[in-house]
Amino acid sequence: MPQQVTRLGIAFAVLAIVFVAVRQTLVPDTFGDAGHYRAAAVDSIEAQPLKYAGHEACTMCHRPIADKRSASNHSGVSCEVCHGPAAEHVAAPGNVRPRAPRERGFCPLCHGYNASRPSGFPQIDPVAHNPTVPCMTCHDPHAPEPPVIPGECRACHGQIASTKAVSHHAVLPCLTCHDAPEEHKATPRAVRPGKPSSRDFCGGCHAEGADSPPHIPGVDMATHGEDYLCWQCHYPHHPEAE
């Protein structure tokens, strides 16, 4: 064999050995076993300890209170939403006690009035609503009900009430337009309030020639808005007309 070929062969062999050796050192174990990553990483990620035990774990020991909650308005609210991560408590019930927030600031995280919250979600104004009294004085967090039937619509419909309060309709009580039976306050979903159903209802104030004060805008009901119902263009809780 010619000498130069031998030398070249040796050089290639050395390079190959170096490559294999370097690759062995640099590429971690289990890299590429399942894809372009270290398969062992999945195991170490899975081994991360739990902090939240999950409501099933709570139910195993606290069955009565779990049953009470799951029959209440808080049925969808998992225990650890309020009581905080409880995996340590599950592991050593005697040594670690989960928190039980009693301060007034906690409940408004969900139930404080916020315009961005979906309409109908029960919200209160924490400043005006029985200030300084802890929420638990009147409401049982495991079966929350209003202790007294709310007197005002805004107790539940804070979003609409706040919108209406800055509108031209601010002075109109809700009941001017809505027919709300007393039962609606106690069983809001079973008995629903009524809404106006015709153009003539709005026309009672806004038709030209209606018996209403002069500063209330009037339109010719025969031609204005064609076949549309009033609230298809105007938002009655915040009418757009200036």
Added chain:
Amino acid sequence: MKSDSTAGPNRESPATREAVDRRDFLWEALKASLGVPIALCIVRVPELHGMQEEGDADVERIYGMGIDIRKCIGCGRCAQACKSENDVPDEPYFFNTWVERYVIRTDGEILVDSPNGGIDGFPPIEEEGSTLRTFFVPKLCNHCEEAPCVQVCPVGATFTTDDGAVLVDEEYCIGCGYCVQACPYGARWFDPVKHVARKCTFCYHRLARGKVPACVEVCPTSARLFGEVGHRANPLARFLRFNEIQVLKPHLNTKPKVFYANLDGEVR
């Protein structure tokens, strides 16, 4: 019955021919009968072995999350629970998941804020009268099927598992931060303590124990739910069937696996 084939006048003596051919034939037959299964074994066994290992995982599943915007009350418990569950630093710059508030004004102006990820609540909207629409949008890693962060990782420390979760190998991450730049959803952040890139894991350690992610566990209005994408019966399949679904930034073709119902067109 006699066969005609051995009795033909032009054929070799049947005795001679059979003596040679039978030995050869038997030998070849023996070799073949042993060799073919052995050869098949050599080829097939690793393959069969591999299949059995995969069989432990039972069936293929692809995880996904559903978020109903109309149910979100912006309480921020998801962001808080995620921080606790995953040891995310308390500083208000590091979030695996967070809640954004959108305020769309009557003049078309769009305001988006997320003070401390929504954990401490949201301040009142200024000039509430000029609000046209307002709502909350919980955000997190979309666990994209075509994840840009996986594409750009120079060492293979970010990867997609068989069940579709995009994870970070914290022992192998070199902390270059390319993935933080690459994520179009801003879902990645750089851990100031560990000096590695981090992100939502769909609480992969909880899934391994048969539990749902911490944010889903604590969501008080079931605005978030977790399940599998595909035909098998699970909460997400129902969610995808009965809602009009959108994903964030669909034009980027990242194929997110976080699905939004009732998402406003202004959400980016």
